Amino acid sequence: MKHLKYMTLMLFFICGISSCSEDSMDDRSIFTGTEQQKKEFDNWLLKNYVYPYNIDFKYRLEDHESDHDYNLVPSEYGKSVAIAKLVKFLWIDSYIEVMDDNSEFICTYGPKMIHLVGSPAYEEGQITLGTAEGGLKVTLYNVNNLDPKNPVIEDLNFWYFKTMHHEFSHILHQTIEFPQEFYEISTGKYLGSGWVNVTDEAALKRGFITPYGGSEVHEDFAETIANYVTHDAAWWNKQIIIAGDGATYIQQKLELARTYMQETWNINLDSLRDIVQRRSSEVLDLDLENLND
Ligand SMILES: [Zn+2]
Numbered sequence: 001m002k003h004l005k006y007m008t009l010m011l012f013f014i015c016g017i018s019s020c021s022e023d024s025m026d027d028r029s030i031f032t033g034t035e036q037q038k039k040e041f042d043n044w045l046l047k048n049y050v051y052p053y054n055i056d057f058k059y060r061l062e063d064h065e066s067d068h069d070y071n072l073v074p075s076e077y078g079k080s081v082a083i084a085k086l087v088k089f090l091w092i093d094s095y096i097e098v099m100d101d102n103s104e105f106i107c108t109y110g111p112k113m114i115h116l117v118g119s120p121a122y123e124e125g126q127i128t129l130g131t132a133e134g135g136l137k138v139t140l141y142n143v144n145n146l147d148p149k150n151p152v153i154e155d156l157n158f159w160y161f162k163t164m165h166h167e168f169s170h171i172l173h174q175t176i177e178f179p180q181e182f183y184e185i186s187t188g189k190y191l192g193s194g195w196v197n198v199t200d201e202a203a204l205k206r207g208f209i210t211p212y213g214g215s216e217v218h219e220d221f222a223e224t225i226a227n228y229v230t231h232d233a234a235w236w237n238k239q240i241i242i243a244g245d246g247a248t249y250i251q252q253k254l255e256l257a258r259t260y261m262q263e264t265w266n267i268n269l270d271s272l273r274d275i276v277q278r279r280s281s282e283v284l285d286l287d288l289e290n291l292n293d
Contacts (some may be wrong), residue, residue, distance in 0.1 A: 032060070033077030041081060044291040048088055049114075053106050055092075056113045057084055073119035075143035080116055082148035082288035083140065086156065087114060089286060090279050091164045098272045105265070109171055113137040118144035126196075130163030135171035138164065148288040153280045157230040161276075165226035173221055178260045183217050185252050190216050204242045207249025224253045225261070229273045230280075 032038065041059070049055045059080035061072060075083070092110070096103050113136060120142040121128040131139045140160050186207050191198065195215040198206070208214040213223035228236060240247045261267045 032074075037077060040291055041077070041084075045084065049084070052103060053092060053110055054112065055106075055110055057087075058113060058115045059084070061117060062115075071119075072117050072121065072141075073144065075116040075118040078148060078289065079118070079143045079146050081291060082146055082151070083116060083143050083160065085286060085288050086146075086151070086160070086283070087140075087164065090156070090161055090276065090283070091168075094272065094275045094279055095267075097275050098267055109135075109168075109175060111136060111138045111167070111171065115139045116143045117141045120145075129159065130167060132167035132170055135174055138167045140164075151283050151286075151288065153283055156283070157280070162226045162230050165229055166222040169222040169225040170218065172261075172265060173218060176264050178221055179256060182221060182253060182256045182260075185249050185256075186214075186217070186220065190214060190220070192216065201242055204239055204250070205244055205246045207243070207246040207253075209239060209250055209253075220253065221257060224250075224257050225269070228254060228257070228269065229276045232273075232277055 033041065045057045049057045059075055059077075061074035092106055095106055095110075099105050111132070115137060117139060128141060130141065140163060142159050145155070145159060189206060191214050193215070195203075195211045198211040198214055200211060203209070203211040203214050206214060208220060208223070209227045210223045213220040240250065243250055258269045261269045261272075
């Protein structure tokens with residue numbers, strides 16, 4: 001992760017793309033697991049993703065599911081098992097918990113497919129963290145970077161869970177639009193692709209929680225929610241202090257997102273954050289290597 005720090009500004013999401021690929025599969029055993037392992041994993045996925053939530057969890061890199069602009073590597077078998085358990089524990093179960101054990105919400109609005117890619121997707125000096133296509137499919141990259149024996153929650157959030165919350169926020173606002181007031185807070189300040197030239201601090205001072213949030217209003221909304229739930233109060237407060245005059249705008253956006261989530265989806269954003277934070281602290285106790293539950 002160290003070498004990635006200087007590239008932070010270049011990290012982004014791609015939302016609403018369509019894709020195809022001519023990448024070839026790597027069938028070394030470290031990637032694919034044994035036939036017996038795959039069978040057990042496929043059964044586990046049926047029980048934990050397909051039947052309860054109607055989510056197809058694709059851990060095999062499939063040509064037609066990968067963007068042909070990148071040179072991609074499949075996710076290793078053991079890493080795929082770990083990320084499948086983590087996505088369920090940190091993301092799916094967090095929403096189910098905040099909705100009082102009601103799984104219908106995820107069933108209806110959750111992505112229909114989660115697709116894993118082992119490598120990051122590099123292109124012209126930029127790294128894609130995740131992609132979502134019309135709310136149907138979320139792709140998580142760099143899965144092979146995960147260490148199932150020693151998961152670091154900051155890395156997990158950085159690579160996978162901020163992506164999951166970000167993309168899911170898009171699914172929600174594409175289903176029912178957030179209020180017009182959100183558009184008005186930073187109207188005229190969105191930079192489009194110029195966001196890559198903005199530092200974290202400058203973005204905060206301009207009223208955006210991240211530089212990428214300053215690219216476009218829907219990205220701003222998704223970044224506000226994703227960063228709020230994947231960080232604790234101390235982190236958020238620190239950003240607010242750094243923001244100075246920009247703090248008012250960030251807090252207004254948070255307040256509108258909070259009201260929207262409550263009134264539109266019956267989700268208390270603060271409860272969701274508490275749940276996500278509590279579960280994040282429990283990650284080290286999870287068995288990410290065995291499919292015993
Ligand atoms: Zn986005």
